[in-house]
Amino acid sequence: MGIVTWSDELYGTGHETIDGQHKRLIQMINDLHDSLAKGQVTEGMKSTLKGIVEYTQTHFADEEKIMEELGWPELDEHRRKHHALLRDVRKMLMRLKSGETVGPFELLGFLRQWLLEHIEGEDLKLRKVIKTSSATKSPKPV
Numbered sequence: 001m002g003i004v005t006w007s008d009e010l011y012g013t014g015h016e017t018i019d020g021q022h023k024r025l026i027q028m029i030n031d032l033h034d035s036l037a038k039g040q041v042t043e044g045m046k047s048t049l050k051g052i053v054e055y056t057q058t059h060f061a062d063e064e065k066i067m068e069e070l071g072w073p074e075l076d077e078h079r080r081k082h083h084a085l086l087r088d089v090r091k092m093l094m095r096l097k098s099g100e101t102v103g104p105f106e107l108l109g110f111l112r113q114w115l116l117e118h119i120e121g122e123d124l125k126l127r128k129v130i131k132t133s134s135a136t137k138s139p140k141p142v
């Protein structure tokens, strides 16, 4: 089950590490969907979202390092977008932590849009440099 299905064509940048980490984030959103479907609303939402925030920090740092290695000219702008994304997801976590009721559909819709819009609109721009670069192999396991 799940709400997002990975597809190389739709979401793949062609970089092993970046794609592996994006797959894991999509899996985390799908896991959240599944736990909500089982009725594990509040606790499931808080702990999964906390995990997503933590993993996203690692992912963004890795992705920015890769972009630096690739000599990506839009790195500064991309960094700013990552900051904004982290701020938005942290804000959502704070809402949950403060006891505010966030509907499961609102959270899932937010996360789906939050991640996929960024991948499709920004990360996929890397395709053009990754295709011509040899620096696509991950030095460490994903």
Ligand SMILES: [Fe+2]
Pocket (backbone or CB within 6 Å): 063, 078, 082, 118, 122, 123
């Ligand atoms: Fe990114």
